[in-house]
Amino acid sequence: MASLSVPPVLTSPRQDAAALHKAFKGFGCDSTTVINILAHRNATQRALIMQEYRAIYHQDLYHRLSTELTGNHKAMLLWILDPAGRDATILNQALNSDIPDLRAATEIVCSRTPSQLQIMKQTYRVRFGCYLEHDITERAYGDHQRLLLAYLGVPRHEGPEVDPSAVTHDARELYKAGEKRLGTDERTFIRIFSERSWAHLASVASAYQHMYARSLEKAVKSETSGNFGFGLLTVLRCAESPAKYFAKVMHKAMKGLGTSDTTLIRVVVTRTEIDMQYIKAEYHKKYKRSLADAIHSETSGNYRTFLLSLVGRDR
Structure with missing residues (x-):
């Protein structure tokens, strides 16, 4: 469930394009105007604004924004893209920066549905x-x-249907591949985690707990490590509840001294149009504090305004 707030009466995409162009003129960028427009338009509306901007000013709005915005305000560069373009851009930046952010790349890949991955790969x-x-x-x-390539390449069912006998079989296979033996059969973990639907994998986790009195998550933690273990845990946690997973990611990004703005931006801009309302509910349930309040206390200025415009203030 999305959290994006769009005004009931909108100006036309052409008027929005003209207002943005005016905001870019002069010394510095009027980021308040940019936020007031772009942070309150859905993907279709943003695409129309970009189309009108190019038609009127013969310039790509994404490129113009990249020259006008600095620091955390560049989050708006991701926001104006459609979801697949956003994911593709985050992945490209994560994989091809001077210091690759393999955790960010892994999170994007392992937290997306098969249909989302298919469109994103094409983009x-x-x-x-x-x-x-x-x-x-x-x-x-x-x-x-091997996990990332398998997860990208194997088509998976997205429905809620589950075969109980197959669930029991997979739980047994994972136990035999990990805790029952000396050393870990990583290929079995990769095969099951990359080939099964989220509904099936969530049922496997429940069966594993029932059969062996130990959570599958703890088994993964004890049998794997590094980016491989992180990828498996991301798949498992998103299979059980994407909202819980991303609530925890954002809490961790804002916990302690300093805020991981890169993580905060990545989650907010990619989940706002998908399931941010559910994430907010899980955040409040687990941490006894609203997500909006947490973001407000950890950010400032127009950057704060932009994030809260997407997340939505609690009423």
């Missing part, structure tokens, strides 16, 4: 002129690489 190819699988092969390695 990546068109936008960056290469296959996502190629960049992953260049940057990741070992079991982590």
Whole structure:
């Protein structure tokens, strides 16, 4: 369930394009106007604004924003893209920066549905002129690489249907591949985690707990490590509840001294149009504090205004 707030009466995309162009004129960028427009338009409306901006001013709005915005305000560069373009851009930046952010890349891949991944892979190819699988092969390695490539390449069922006998079989296979033996059969973990639907995997986790009196998550933690273990845990946690997973990610990003703005931006801009209301509910349930209040206390200025415009203030 999305959290985006769109005014009941909108100005036209052409009027929005003209207002944005005016905001770019002069010394500095009127980021307040930019936020007031872009942070309150859905994906279709933003696409129309970009189309009108190009038609009127013969310039790409994304490029113009990239020259006008600095620091955390560049979060708006991600926001104006459609969901697949946003994911593709985050992945490209994570994989091809001077210091690759393999955790961010892993999170994007392992928290998306098969249909989302399919569109995102196509967008990546068109936008960056290469296959996502190629960049992953260049940057990741070992079991982590094999997990990501399998998760991207294997079609999975997205429905809620589950075969109880298959669930029991997979729970037994994972136990035999991990806790029952000396050493871990990583290929079995990769096969089951990459080939099964989220509904099936969530049922496997429940069966594992019932059969062996130990959570599958604890088994993964004890049997794997590094980016490979992180990928498996991301798949498992999103299978059980994407909202709980992302609530925990944002809490961790704002916990302690300093805030991981990169993580905060990534989650807010990619989940606002998908399930942010559910994330907010899980955040409040687990941490006894609203997500909006947490963001308000950890950010400032127009950056804070932008994030809260997407997340939505609690009423």
